[in-house]
Amino acid sequence: MMMRLPGALAVVSLIALAGCSDGGQQSGPPTANVRPQVSVVTLHPQAVVLTADVPGRTAASLVAEVRPQVTGIIRARNFREGSEVKAGDVLYEIDPAVYQATYDSAVAALKKAEAAVPSAQAKVDRYRSLTSQDAVSRQDLDDAASTLAQAQAEVAAEKAAVDSARINLDYTKIRAPISGRIDASSVTVGALVTEAQTTALATINQLDPINVDVTQSSTDLLELRRAIASGQIKSSGTNVSVALRLEDGSRYDEAGAFQFAEASVAATVGTVTARATFPNPDRLLLPGMYVRATIEEGVAPNSFLVPQRAVTRNLKGAPVAFFVDADGTVHQREISVRRSVGNSWLVAGGVTDGDRVVVEGGQRIRDGQAVTAAEVQIDEATGDIRQVASAAPAKDAAAPHSID
Structure with a gap:
């Protein structure tokens, strides 16, 4: 009895090993025909805004430095610093007493000059009639005409003096040259300002x-x-x-x-x-x-945009991308990149209308490999991938899988 036990154990061991071998063959995954799945975008020419x-x-847009155009003491400031002002607003007032007196004097001088014109005109008219009767010499008429011309010129000069005095009087009210926001004032009430000073009283920015x-x-x-x-x-x-x-x-x-x-x-x-x-x-x-x-x-008319996530560099440093053929075979191709546009590359060459470029899953594939291609869309703003409503697998491809 003791001599038969080793033989029996050997038979049992062989049966167990055979069973393990059969079970291992049945549970092995059939990986030979499974194609890796990739996400692709179909390229078409389009007009690209660069x-x-x-x-x-x-x-x-406009900057104006406010400066005085006459000399005097600031009597009032009529704006709030940092506020909006309109063109023509009175910002500062200079004491006008001196300029008012100058204006009044100019007006009086004008009236005096104007008063001399009628008398000179009458004398010319009288001498002209007497000259025709040889009662007055021609020289007397010329002298009278000269006096009239001088009187009229004096009136013109005094009018100009009145205009000048009026302008200076108006300059005592410093107005905003443009509309905009006025900054801090560099002077206060009571300050002496001069027409030749280099420091601006304030600055207005439109x-x-x-x-x-x-x-x-x-x-x-x-x-x-x-x-x-x-x-x-x-x-x-x-x-x-x-x-x-x-x-x-x-x-x-x-x-x-x-x-x-x-x-x-x-x-x-x-x-x-x-x-x-x-x-x-x-x-x-x-x-x-x-x-x-x-x-x-x-x-850029008739141009191609390739998503940046689809483009890598080969050992030579050239930009490359994977493209899926109609039969589901993937091939790596060099492309010519011009510039970036958003999340894509503007391509100058290497692609044609209808090319399907791999945008996801490129790390799991190699050149010449058969793949299952699922059509997706790229969000232009974020660059994220969105699944289209229906994905068309490549010819002879295995049943579609979800995108990794």
Whole structure:
């Protein structure tokens, strides 16, 4: 009995091993025919609006430094510092006593000059009739005419003196030259101001509309002009819209209009300054604020946009992307990238209409591999992937899987 036990154990062990082998073959996963699933976007030519994101600073559309035009003592200040003023508002009043007296004197001198004209005119008329009768010499008539001319010239001179005195008297009321927001006053009531002083009494800034001065690289500008000249980009002309982002990254609600670009390049930094104007009804923008402006440069017709998430670099540093053929085979292809547009690349070559580019799952595939392609959409604002209503798997592909 003891001698038969080892043989029996050997038989049982062989049966157990055979059972384990069969079970292992039945439970092995059939991975040979499973294709990896990728997400693709179908490319089509389109008109692409090209923009430039450039830094800039705000500046008042009009700036006026208020200065006195006559000398005198400030008698009154008629505005609140930091308030809005309108053109023509009286801001300061200078003591007018001296200028009023000068004006009154000029008026009196004018009246005196005017009083001499009728007498001189009458004398000329009388001498002219007497000359025809040879009762008065021709010389006497000429002298009378000269006296009349002098009297009339004196009247003209006194009228000019009255106008000058009136202007100086009016200058004792210092008025706002423009409408806008006035800053702090540099003088108080009782201060002596002079017509030749260099210090402004106050400064007025017109904030609505407001200017935004931006700088753009001269290299980028040359590239843009070459593209327009070659027909790759259609110029937006003079009707160029401008969008604005504030210092905190928020978008400014009002759209701006491009005004002009300077005709020279700053030698030290190699940039060109351009100006846009924005409505500023709420006075949200103040002079000197740092902003970023998005300027419309033109439109690139019949162009392709490839999502940036689909593009990588090969060992040579060239941009490449995976494309899925009609039979579900994936191939890596070099593409020519011109510039970024939002979350996509504007491509100059390497793609054709109807190409399906892989935007997700590219890490799990290799060139020449068969895949299952699911059509998706890319959110232009965020770059996120959205599943389309129905996904069309590639020909002869396995049953579709959910996107990883």
